Amino acid sequence: MIAVSLRYALLGLLTREDATGYELTQNFKKTMIHFWYAHHSQIYRELSKMETERLVASKVVPQDDHPDKKVYKIKEAGHNELLSWLIGGDVHPPKLKDEQLLKISLFHLISKEESISYLQKSKEHHNQILARMVELKTSPEQDCSEDHIGGYLTLEFGIRAMKMWIEWCGWAVEVLESLKKE
Amino acid sequence: MIAVSLRYALLGLLTREDATGYELTQNFKKTMIHFWYAHHSQIYRELSKMETERLVASKVVPQDDHPDKKVYKIKEAGHNELLSWLIGGDVHPPKLKDEQLLKISLFHLISKEESISYLQKSKEHHNQILARMVELKTSPEQDCSEDHIGGYLTLEFGIRAMKMWIEWCGWAVEVLESLKKE
DNA sequence: AGGGCCATGTAAGTCGTTACATGATTGT
DNA sequence: ACAATCATGTAACGACTTACATGGCCCT
Numbered sequence: 502m503i504a505v506s507l508r509y510a511l512l513g514l515l516t517r518e519d520a521t522g523y524e525l526t527q528n529f530k531k532t533m534i535h536f537w538y539a540h541h542s543q544i545y546r547e548l549s550k551m552e553t554e555r556l557v558a559s560k561v562v563p564q565d566d567h568p569d570k571k572v573y574k575i576k577e578a579g580h581n582e583l584l585s586w587l588i589g590g591d592v593h594p595p596k597l598k599d600e601q602l603l604k605i606s607l608f609h610l611i612s613k614e615e616s617i618s619y620l621q622k623s624k625e626h627h628n629q630i631l632a633r634m635v636e637l638k639t640s641p642e643q644d645c646s647e648d649h650i651g652g653y654l655t656l657e658f659g660i661r662a663m664k665m666w667i668e669w670c671g672w673a674v675e676v677l678e679s680l681k682k683e
Numbered sequence: 684m685i686a687v688s689l690r691y692a693l694l695g696l697l698t699r700e701d702a703t704g705y706e707l708t709q710n711f712k713k714t715m716i717h718f719w720y721a722h723h724s725q726i727y728r729e730l731s732k733m734e735t736e737r738l739v740a741s742k743v744v745p746q747d748d749h750p751d752k753k754v755y756k757i758k759e760a761g762h763n764e765l766l767s768w769l770i771g772g773d774v775h776p777p778k779l780k781d782e783q784l785l786k787i788s789l790f791h792l793i794s795k796e797e798s799i800s801y802l803q804k805s806k807e808h809h810n811q812i813l814a815r816m817v818e819l820k821t822s823p824e825q826d827c828s829e830d831h832i833g834g835y836l837t838l839e840f841g842i843r844a845m846k847m848w849i850e851w852c853g854w855a856v857e858v859l860e861s862l863k864k865e
Numbered sequence: 866a867g868g869g870c871c872a873t874g875t876a877a878g879t880c881g882t883t884a885c886a887t888g889a890t891t892g893t
Numbered sequence: 894a895c896a897a898t899c900a901t902g903t904a905a906c907g908a909c910t911t912a913c914a915t916g917g918c919c920c921t
Contacts, residue, residue, distance in 0.1 A: 506782050506785060507909095516789075522873070522874090536785060538778060538779075542912095570871085595780065596881090597780070598688060598777065599719070599779070601774060601777065602837050603691065605840075606836075611770060623774055645858060647862060650862070658855075662844070669839070673839075676827060687880085703900075704900085705900050724902080731902090750888075750901070751900080
């Protein structure tokens with residue numbers, strides 16, 4: 502019934518390998534940029550919450566050159582909860598808050614020059630993300646074997662989405678240019 | 684510095700015409716589905732907050748056949764705040780939480796049949812949204828005149844995004860089918 | 866000397882969701 | 894009869910963001 506999807510994202514990452522809160526934060530940024538984001542403060546809290554619910558277990562690993570770290574491991578109950586969420590339930594629409602599209606939807610309030618300049622910045626932004634994604638594709642976990650199928654599919658999605666954005670920005674600039682000439 | 688973009692979305696809609704909280708809720712669903720969503724409870728809260736900050740003003744309009752309504756109007760200060768947000772500031776990445784992509788990224792945990800069935804439901808979902816968008820395009824506010832340029836650009840964006848989703852779903856199903864045969 | 870990475874967490878505040886609350890009119 | 898639409902709000906809770914707090918290592 503309830504959402505709490507951050508929980509499932511974390512459990513999902515932990516099915517791959519045990520990890521610290523810090524590592525999970527990094528992995529979010531690396532492999533889930535195109536569909537999820539969470540701050541480290543949120544991740545640490547959710548992890549300790551899941552530990553009290555016995556969905557995960559932690560172990561402190563001392564380190565010499567760095568601060569000690571707390572490695573989390575998924576437990577059977579966590580695995581079960583993840584799977585029942587995965588299989589059951591309907592298709593939920595994404596919750597997106599896209600400030601860029603919001604600004605673009607208000608272009609009638611600013612000049613065409615400012616609009617075009619904003620679109621160019623936006624295009625640049627998406628180009629950078631595309632570059633990171635294309636680079637990710639060369640990493641060893643990016644074959645389409647059964648074990649990595651999910652990441653393979655969603656990365657391809659991200660790349661297509663970025664390309665669509667970039668093409669659309671070009672088209673939108675053309676529309677604005679043609680309006681200027683009239 | 685701060686986000687509070689719901690505020691700007693509401694102010695943006697109010698630059699078009701005065702409206703009640705109810706109407707703003709409807710307009711959100713109609714014209715901003717592909718990049719924003721807000722519950723009515725949140726919209727009412729933000730409106731009354733903006734009224735105490737004197738960015739908007741309200742007037743109660745009595746009605747015979749329906750409950751009285753409270754019509755909001757944007758004030759000069761609201762207009763200024765909206766414009767300084769629009770012009771100033773950097774390009775912020777969208778904040779998205781896409782449960783569908785999250786589930787898809789975990790397909791290695793479920794069977795190919797379940798994965799395919801999920802993708803088909805997802806495709807259907809996006810087809811429905813596409814149909815609504817295409818219908819919206821026939822409405823009179825959807826010319827690409829200067830006054831409606833923003834809505835015109837973002838609706839085209841939404842349509843392209845839905846088409847990309849649908850095509851991608853087809854591609855992903857093919858990938859899974861080909862894995863089954865091996 | 867300064868910035869970035871490693872590493873973990875708390876606190877305060879804002880934002881977002883779900884449920885509660887009311888009640889008339891219009892269409893099936 | 895029942896559901897949907899019109900219309901507005903509050904309350905409780907859960908999620909998210911920003912700032913605070915600490916401190917060593919490595920590189921330039």
